[in-house]
Amino acid sequence: MKHFSILILFISLSLNTFGQDKDEKIKALKTAYITEQLNLTKAEAEKFWPIYNAFEIEKNILKDEAHKDRSDVDYSKITEAEANSLLDEMIALNNRRSNIYNNLIIDLKKVISAKKIVLLKEAEYNFKKKMFEEYRKRHHPDCKGK
Numbered sequence: 664m665k666h667f668s669i670l671i672l673f674i675s676l677s678l679n680t681f682g683q684d685k686d687e688k689i690k691a692l693k694t695a696y697i698t699e700q701l702n703l704t705k706a707e708a709e710k711f712w713p714i715y716n717a718f719e720i721e722k723n724i725l726k727d728e729a730h731k732d733r734s735d736v737d738y739s740k741i742t743e744a745e746a747n748s749l750l751d752e753m754i755a756l757n758n759r760r761s762n763i764y765n766n767l768i769i770d771l772k773k774v775i776s777a778k779k780i781v782l783l784k785e786a787e788y789n790f791k792k793k794m795f796e797e798y799r800k801r802h803h804p805d806c807k808g809k
Contacts, residue, residue, distance in 0.1 A: 693790050700786035701779045710774035718767040725763065729756050 697715075698708055741749070771780050 689794065692794075696790045696793075697783065697786045700789070701775070701782055703775070703779070707775050707779075711771065714767070714770045714774065718763060718770075721763050722760075725756065725759055 694712065697703075701707075701711075703711055736749070768780060771783075
């Protein structure tokens, strides 16, 4: 844990020095956190990160498509046919999302152990939780604990 804290501090300081934007800082913190949590070797990390980053890009493209397609819809005024069409699109998006995750697992099985792949999901969840807690501390310091 001490090693991780020092790593995070170093990354935070170096990122502030170079003036990278918020998304790049978060990505660097996530990279360090997941690498540490999965205890990736240098060889594993070199193979893992290109696969994981490609997955993240695909996932974000899909998320953007899902939000873009539905942002202009007034759900209270759609017809039954439009609702059925939306449901078909939701099914297609869910299938694409599942395929993206399944492909990630298949690709990662070639470069890291099954146990590390399972731990990845927990590491991602814990990272998001830590980021949310940090956000809440910075932007809502009066909120206690919930």
